[in-house]
Ligand SMILES: *[C@@H]1O[C@H](CO)[C@@H](O)[C@H](O)[C@H]1NC(C)=O
Ligand SMILES: *[C@@H]1O[C@H](CO)[C@@H](O)[C@H](O)[C@H]1NC(C)=O
Ligand SMILES: *[C@@H]1O[C@H](CO)[C@@H](O)[C@H](O)[C@H]1NC(C)=O
């Protein structure tokens with residue numbers, strides 16, 4: 128019913144906007160925002176009683192991040208709330224996606240030890256935003272698990288502990304901030320937490336079969352971590368629905384990440400490979416939370432390595448209905464059936480596809496600074512269609528953006544004249560607009576990643592995704608790039 132009303136609204140309220148002579152039509156109530164995450168921008172890692180997270184430990188382990196970079200200081204956002212919100216106001220931004228650092232509120236991750244100074248900090252931040260007419264979209268978990276939960280219970284490998292402690296933490300957030308926060312995102316990119324954290328170990332907690340010091344099991348652990356995260360999401364959603372949604376009037380969902388996988392050829396096996404990739408990437412999380420179980424293709428391929436939901440867990444999943452689909456999307460690759468048989472037995476072997484960014488010697492798009500990021504705007508239109516066809520739910524694009532080739536090495540004047548990023552954003556927003564207008568896909572909002580250059584995890588500070596330049600060597604001075612001005616114009620119109 129809500130969807131029908133939404134689609135009607137889209138139709139009735141559609142207005143044409145113009146930008147630099149190019150039309151990008153969006154519905155009048157479309158949410159234009161920008162996004163960040165706590166560990167990537169806040170710094171103040173040891174201040175006001177914050178406990179360590181798995182990212183503090185990982186980034187301080189030699190050899191794990193580019194040039195040993197950590198989030199100890201990051202963009203110093205913790206001390207610059209007023210200044211940063213003013214930059215948002217200057218742009219006319221009305222929506223801001225941020226995350227809460229779990230270990231600021233609960234230094235040990237557990238509810239028996241609440242850090243009031245952490246609560247005070249986010250109260251202050253949320254108040255500044257709201258006072259300035261900016262609505263926060265708040266992510267509860269953007270990769271920074273309290274270290275104590277990892278050390279003491281095994282973190283996401285421990286299903287029962289995960290559900291209990293994430294549930295307690297989520298409840299605390301709803302209770303403390305839900306009077307002002309009306310949009311909640313439980314998890315950001317659980318795929319990355321599961322695969323990068325437990326299969327190849329390039330993200331915290333840095334576990335894999337051959338990893339040191341955290342030796343894990345690259346075959347089993349990614350599936351176990353994902354399973355705990357899915358169920359923890361469901362606990363949080365159920366808590367919100369039962370105890371807060373009616374009185375607070377907000378919404379809750381999860382954010383998942385995927386490239387679009389374009390079939391390399393028209394051959395049925397490549398079409399199947401594309402579909403299989405999407406189901407392994409998005410369906411792994413979205414099928415359980417929207418349909419109550421893993422995609423059948425994952426069960427067929429992974430067999431008993433894929434955990435099963437008990438009857439009562441399935442009931443929980445079906446009760447805990449998410450209100451929207453959060454999608455982080457950056458790029459597109461060609462996908463085909465694997466030509467060689469793999470001896471591995473891990474997630475990627477089960478997915479069993481080959482990916483490439485070239486066809487007949489031609490690249491799929493221009494490469495950005497990150498080698499995984501090719502600029503392919505049309506892929507955005509296809510992926511939101513895929514999501515809507517499968518799940519029939521309203522979509523927020525909770526992240527989209529790029530780094531600019533060599534941006535970190537460019538002189539300041541050239542770095543802030545980021546025409547490459549402007550054309551990326553223009554292309555992707557145009558593709559999303561087409562999905563809304565021509566395909567009737569209910570995309571309700573879009574958040575540029577990122578509001579400012581920040582700590583890009585294992586890539587340290589060398590990759591810049593911001594629409595504001597941060598001069599780390601000059602007291603973290605912020606400067607609006609051309610893309611911030613362009614986006615501000617788009618929002619105005
Ligand atoms: C928090 O955890 C640390 C280490 O695990 C422990 O030393 C400390 O006593 C804990 N604090 C509380 C209040 O539970
Ligand atoms: C992967 O696909 C190839 C064909 O593309 C097939 O020969 C092989 O058996 C498949 N392996 C798995 C694990 O599905
Ligand atoms: C920014 O770069 C474009 C070409 O990439 C150039 O035409 C324009 O003059 C530059 N603007 C400024 C302010 O430097």
Ligand SMILES: *[C@@H]1O[C@H](CO)[C@@H](O)[C@H](O)[C@H]1NC(C)=O
Nearest residue numbers: 203206207210601602603604
């Ligand atoms: C660095 O920036 C902060 C926040 O804007 C400011 O309070 C401080 O005075 C600056 N320090 C120097 C040395 O410029």
